Amino acid sequence: MTDPGITAPAPTAPRWIQIAAVLYGLPFVWVGLLHFIQPEVFEPIVPSYLGWPWFWVHITGYTEMGLGIGIMMPRFRRWAGWLMVVQLALLYLANLNMWTSDIAFQGMRMGTTWHLIRLGVQVLLMAAAAGLARSAPRRVRSDGSGGGPGASAV
Numbered sequence: 001m002t003d004p005g006i007t008a009p010a011p012t013a014p015r016w017i018q019i020a021a022v023l024y025g026l027p028f029v030w031v032g033l034l035h036f037i038q039p040e041v042f043e044p045i046v047p048s049y050l051g052w053p054w055f056w057v058h059i060t061g062y063t064e065m066g067l068g069i070g071i072m073m074p075r076f077r078r079w080a081g082w083l084m085v086v087q088l089a090l091l092y093l094a095n096l097n098m099w100t101s102d103i104a105f106q107g108m109r110m111g112t113t114w115h116l117i118r119l120g121v122q123v124l125l126m127a128a129a130a131g132l133a134r135s136a137p138r139r140v141r142s143d144g145s146g147g148g149p150g151a152s153a154v
Helices: 013-036 039-045 051-073 072-098 112-135
Strands: none
Touching: 013 039, 013 051, 013 072, 013 112, 039 051, 039 072, 051 072, 072 112
16 A cells, blocks of 8 residues: 555656757746846836836846746746746736837837737747647656646546
């Protein structure tokens, strides 16, 4: 008889999912780093109603790096993926602010077509994060219960 508190090893994800997770996560780690290297690029697009652009740029830099790393790691992929969906929805406020307030990004003003494409890309990034979250291996307790968002026994 096994102890119900002991967890079985998580099944491994197919190799292509791990490759997809790395290809997805690395750009978020890079952009997160850019929040610290060039914060002046991101500060103008922080909505004024939030205040403290420096704070928001740095906190989102940390979360982008952390979630980018987390989504690459099978153990954290489920949580990181779902949190990435939430983060991308919230971060779109900056893109929407840039669009509605006609704020230049790195000296360039973007037209409506560009902003609509950016919105589509944001939705695709959210769908990809959700897909990676759903693909994450689940740790299953010996009593058949799992854990985490959307977890169920395998």
